[in-house]
Amino acid sequence: MCIVIYSLTCRSFLTPYVNTNGTAQYYGRFNQGVVTINLVDIALSSGGDVNTFWTIFDERTELCHKALRLRHKRLEGTVSDVAPILYQDGAFARLKKGEKIDDLLHNGYSTISLGYAGLYECVKYMTGKSHTDNDKGTAFGLEVMQKLNDKCTEWKIAENIDYSLYGSPIESTTYKFAKCLKKRFGIIDEITDRDYITNSYHVPVFEKIDPFTKLDLESQFQKLSPGGAISYVECADLTKNTKVVLEVVKFIYDHIMYAELNTKSDYCQQCGYDGEIKIIDENGELIWECPNCGNRNKDTMNVTRRTCGYIGTNFWNQGRTEEIKERYVHVDDHESEV
Numbered sequence: 001m002c003i004v005i006y007s008l009t010c011r012s013f014l015t016p017y018v019n020t021n022g023t024a025q026y027y028g029r030f031n032q033g034v035v036t037i038n039l040v041d042i043a044l045s046s047g048g049d050v051n052t053f054w055t056i057f058d059e060r061t062e063l064c065h066k067a068l069r070l071r072h073k074r075l076e077g078t079v080s081d082v083a084p085i086l087y088q089d090g091a092f093a094r095l096k097k098g099e100k101i102d103d104l105l106h107n108g109y110s111t112i113s114l115g116y117a118g119l120y121e122c123v124k125y126m127t128g129k130s131h132t133d134n135d136k137g138t139a140f141g142l143e144v145m146q147k148l149n150d151k152c153t154e155w156k157i158a159e160n161i162d163y164s165l166y167g168s169p170i171e172s173t174t175y176k177f178a179k180c181l182k183k184r185f186g187i188i189d190e191i192t193d194r195d196y197i198t199n200s201y202h203v204p205v206f207e208k209i210d211p212f213t214k215l216d217l218e219s220q221f222q223k224l225s226p227g228g229a230i231s232y233v234e235c236a237d238l239t240k241n242t243k244v245v246l247e248v249v250k251f252i253y254d255h256i257m258y259a260e261l262n263t264k265s266d267y268c269q270q271c272g273y274d275g276e277i278k279i280i281d282e283n284g285e286l287i288w289e290c291p292n293c294g295n296r297n298k299d300t301m302n303v304t305r306r307t308c309g310y311i312g313t314n315f316w317n318q319g320r321t322e323e324i325k326e327r328y329v330h331v332d333d334h335e336s337e338v
Helices: 039-046 050-075 119-127 136-159 173-185 211-222 242-255 318-325
Strands: 003-006 031-038 111-117 162-167 231-234 259-262 278-282 285-289 304-307 310-313
Touching: 031 039, 031 050, 031 173, 039 050, 039 111, 039 119, 039 173, 050 111, 050 136, 111 136, 111 173, 119 136, 136 162, 136 211, 173 318, 211 231, 211 242, 242 259, 278 318, 285 318
Parallel strands: 031 111, 111 162, 231 259
Antiparallel strands: 003 031, 278 285, 304 310
16 A cells, blocks of 8 residues: 655645635645545455445545644644745745744645545446446546545544645656555556556546547546646647647637646757657667667657646656556647548
8 A cells, every 4th residue: 555745736726715804815825735545556455345445445545634634733833934935925924933834724724635546447446447438437436536525525624624635646656656556466457557557537548539528528527626636638749730739728728627738849869850759668668769860868868748747858767658658649740620
């Protein structure tokens, strides 16, 4: 079993808060941190029995709750002097020197998040279906999400701390969780047979699905992630097939709270190739290679992919690299009619 604690990224949302003046406030607020639950581990630990699943679910969410409480307690008693820009100069608040930040930790001014990962694998193991099937897979996935929200609400009411459900990015944790699962349960087809698990509620990256269907389905799950979530559409080249790209942007605006378009912008410094740098599998090791000159030197190539919400140049662990390699392109680079 793995539970991971980490700070937040760009996908974090702040739940509504009304200040003492009776007006909604979003600026100057913050999140106290995240603890992420491995939903795949719960499913596999249950052996596929639904009643056992919910029993373990209660145990694991309470373990996450305890971890979140420890994080919260660690912040209590902190004085504003430890971070003047945040607590004294207005980034979070304008407290006096020596004043404790405790009031900012309660009453909804700041949030603290229960993260989740691997909804697809969890649902697949428990129902035999993907959560994209619009039948029992989707229904079970939404039930899991709702019960996670119910836990946050229960804790919030009891403690006056704003717990919220958060779609964890697990950019490096995806590999860590996958290794833990293989060690505990072995290789299980379509569940633990990859070196990564699926991010939050996402449609698995390898599933062949059009962007509109994907976004429409994921919007149901995103509504149940009030602490933060993001959806992606994988594009071959944003400068081509512009009609479809524009239609996807319009669809995002009308149907889902937060989504982004992924694209590739690579460059080989040895030969000047500016197309997509490929990932090849060589005896189980994934290697970046220029398809034009065969360059494999990471120091002489620029590879740009979106991970953790940001498009940047980096090289990733084997789990994340496998996930990148398997990403299905939802919008290709051929002009087509919408």
